[in-house]
Amino acid sequence: MGRNTRKRRTPLATKIVAGAAALAVGGGGLVWANFYASAHEDHGGHNRTRSAGAQVATIDCPDVGQKIRDVPDRARGEVDGELATMDSQITNAYQRLATTRRAQAGDSQFVQNTILGPLKDRRKAIIDRIQLEINRAGGKADDNLDELAGCQGRPADQQNGGGQNGGGQDQEGNDDNGNGVAGPVAEDFVDINDVRPNSRDSRNGLAADGDGGSTGSFTTDCGVNENNLFNSDNLIAAPGVDNGAHHTHDYVGNQDNDAFSSDEDLANADTSCQNQGDKSTYYWPVLRLQDGTQEFDANDQGGGAEGNIGKILKPAEAQIRFVGSRQGDVVAMPKFLRVITGDAKSFTNGDANANSSWSCSGFEDRQVTDKYPLCPEGSQVLRTVNFQSCWDGQNIDSANHRDHMAFVQEDGSCANGFQAVPQLQIRLAYDIPAPTVENGQVRNPYAVDSFPEQLHKPITDHNDFINVMDENLMNEVVDCINRGEDCQ
Known part of the structure; x- marks a missing residue:
């Protein structure tokens, strides 16, 4: 249906994410867990809910592309390609977040040590390359871009700038709202x-x-x-x-x-x-x-x-x-x-x-x-x-x-x-x-x-x-x- 077949330059992280397609659900695609969840416990015949709002819902990374200004024309293609690879890294990290619930439940530092820490290192390497490409082309790269390398895990109960809240886990314990994907809720x-x-x-x-x-x-x-x-x-x-x-x-x-x-x-x-x-x-x-x-x-x-x-x-x-x-x-x-x-x-x-x-x-x-x-x-x-x-x-x-x-x-x-x-x-x-x-x-x-x-x-x-x-x-x-x- 209108797909293009030209040979394409594909970021490495995109290729990595492609391997996750084995996690297909009935509606097609991945189970992208939104972690809008609350854990259920049975006490004396009553189904009581305790908050699990601190669980990580998604990954929040500074947008490096919106902070870049002085990019010479002859470096723009390379810089845009590096930014696209950075987007793919976030996608890959989110996929990792969405498929490691059990490990996260057993280790409070799992997200930081296994997902966010390595992601910061990879982003730092790309930022270094972006700065080098800008400077080689005669521009002056912002020395403070390194401050944008780190990402955070956003809890399910945390509002964003636009005013949204998370939803809730259903009585069956499904965290995908019955949709098979991360939202909408x-x-x-x-x-x-x-x-x-x-x-x-x-x-x-x-x-x-x-x-x-x-x-x-x-x-x-x-x-x-x-x-x-x-x-x-x-x-x-x-x-x-x-x-x-x-x-x-x-x-x-x-x-x-x-x-x-x-x-x-x-x-x-x-x-x-x-x-x-x-x-x-x-x-x-x-x-x-x-x-x-x-x-x-x-x-x-x-x-x-x-x-x-x-x-x-x-x-x-x-x-x-x-x-x-x-x-x-x-x-x-x-x-x-x-x-x-x-x-x-x-x-x-x-x-x-x-x-x-x-x-x-x-x-x-x-x-x-x-x-x-x-x-x-x-x-x-x-x-x-x-x-x-x-x-x-x-x-x-x-x-x-x-x-x-x-x-x-x-x-x-x-x-x-x-x-x-x-x-x-x-x-x-x-x-x-x-x-x-x-x-x-x-x-x-x-x-x-x-x-x-x-x-x-x-x-x-x-x-x-x-x-x-x-x-x-x-x-x-x-x-x-x-x-x-x-x-x-």
Whole structure:
């Protein structure tokens, strides 16, 4: 189903994790234990529960990639590859955490001595190589990166920056909530009727369009991945690395999008967009219904072998549009501009770069960032996102893939000499039966694909874009927006 077959550079740790596929469950993939557990003891005929909140739920590692700034262009490929290997090391360590429960119960230092300590050493070796590669290429590596080598075990009862809590072990003692994977859990869901209108924190994802400035819009119709183009690569964050995302993406628009696609490949590719001048790539992590379906990637890295199991759900509708600035005209995006919005690691990173927004059709004034909505019958699950729309005027990418773009300020203007470009807004609508939540358990939940250690938390939702519009079409988009017209 749309898998790419080019020869790929694969981090060593990814190859190690592949051996864990022998632990397959009925729904496909690994038993990625979430350790949202409490131990049960029988006293005098009563089933009493004692807290085991101190048990480690997942691994929390500093995000080295977001701290790197001064990387010369000729070192970026090597640095991105090293960061991808670091991601694979975390995946490998999480797999070790998830399959050594008995050993952990018998040794309070097992996690530290057997998992976290060796992981720190391996991360330190990669950081040393990153610093060497930066310096060799003429840059100046941050000498303090070594401080980011150590990781922590996060207890099940510890909240993250986005405000999630863990769930509980069921009466049978299962620690996977009946899903066979690490999440989601019951507390990751909320009835949309219980969400207060207009309560979403708007620090990120600010809409650029408004009553003043450039009020037009341009809509591009690129379908809903009818060609079944899926892979677990990330051309922006991990170019040249197989399975750089550790989760599966939906792709619309450009049809030659994998980790090895060059700008020339993108420019020469077919597109699913009706306007053939738009060869941009738009991609996001798939949603899955954890119903036991064996998908095409049930035993693959990025899929079931990393805890992303169940039926892939395509959106019923994918609305992609570009809008203007409240403060004035917009300028053209440069070709091959790369933009990441949201943070795939926001469960452990905190919400500084989070940009998730979940809702239900008919309830669009109720947006949540850290919960999946339970929608009433006949209402669709909505994922919406407003991208950064301020560009530094020079770069199509940056070392951490973020610094060349920024969100507008509260008044709609761009700061620090950045220029306003058309803001990409994506609205995905899904037909999903509402999961059942009873007695602290969720059955047949849906969840966004994620890095294994992120536990399928809704706040990890994110979206990616590479502009591959031809010059004439981009000029048309800009002119339409600045004239205040609605075009497509």
